[in-house]
Amino acid sequence: MSIDPSAVVHESAKIHKDAVIAPYAMIGAHVEIGAGTVVDSHAVIDGPTKIGKNNHIYSFASIGGDPQDITYQDGQESNLVIGDDNLIREFCTINRGTEKENSLTRIGSNNMLMSYVHIAHDCQLGNHIIMSNNASLAGHVRISDWAILGGFVLVKQFCSIGRHTYAGMGSQINKDIPDYMVAAGINPRIRSINTVGMKRRGFSASSISSIKRAFKVVYRDSQGRLLDQALKELKASESDSPEVMQFVECIRNSRVGIMRGPVDE
Secondary structure, rough: OEEEOOOOOOOOOOEEEEEEEEEOOOEOOOOEEEEOOOEOOOOOEEEOOOOOOOOOEOOOOOOOOOOOOOOOOOOOOOEEEOOOEEEEEOOEEEEEEHHOOOEEEEOOOOOOOOOOOOEEOOEOOOOEEEEEEOOHHHHHOOOOOOOOOEOOEOOOOEEEOOOOOEOOOOOOOEEOOOOOOOOOOOOOOEEEEEEHHHHHHHOOOHHHHHHHHHHHHHHHHOOOOHHHHHHHHHHOOOOOHHHHHHHHHHHHHHOOOOOOOOOOO
16 A cells, blocks of 8 residues: 555545555545555545545545535435546546435546546446546436547536437537437537447447438438337337447436437538
8 A cells, every 4th residue: 555644544444555645635534445546646535435446536636525415414325436447637526426316426437537527416427438628517417338528518417428429519418418429519419420439439330320320210300200209110110220229218218308409411
């Protein structure tokens, strides 16, 4: 274990012998830090927070702070769980959960959270996510695997960002982005499918073609077609495509409704 003498570590904290705690870092009560995780100088980690293996938490990050929720009171159950191999850059803030939603904020593994990212209470993040500088999530947001959020993206409470999606810089997201889609604009619209991202992650040409057809049914040719009707058509015509069935299920599970305005021609 490498804990600099100037670091402040609460007696109840559990630090793995292979973790590194740099000068002037502060580790609070009920914090667990796994093997290989590095906490840089002046970072602050409050608990209850559990952090897995091989994470790197950079200087001045504030991890596991109280929820910014006026209903939260001291003594309520409130937790943060972070997986493995995440990069959490300078000045990131991640808040613990509230009793409104299982008292848990959860971050998966292999994510990159760039400087000044904010993740509010009760958010649930998957794996391999990139949040660019100053991207911010309000409470109860869900981000699925391989999503990318550009700089200064803002996401409203209870919204969901699907798998393999891309949200362009400065987007103000107040509806769900379904799997595989690209959204852009200050008042964002769905622009296309994320062909580039899908190719990079090894999706076959046939899978990408299936998603393109699904996109056309839900978005490009959607004038006058109810969403439920579009989804029924996809279940009938694309039932052999697991990607399209996942896309349909993502839309059906939406809590706040999906983006479904006009798209670029």
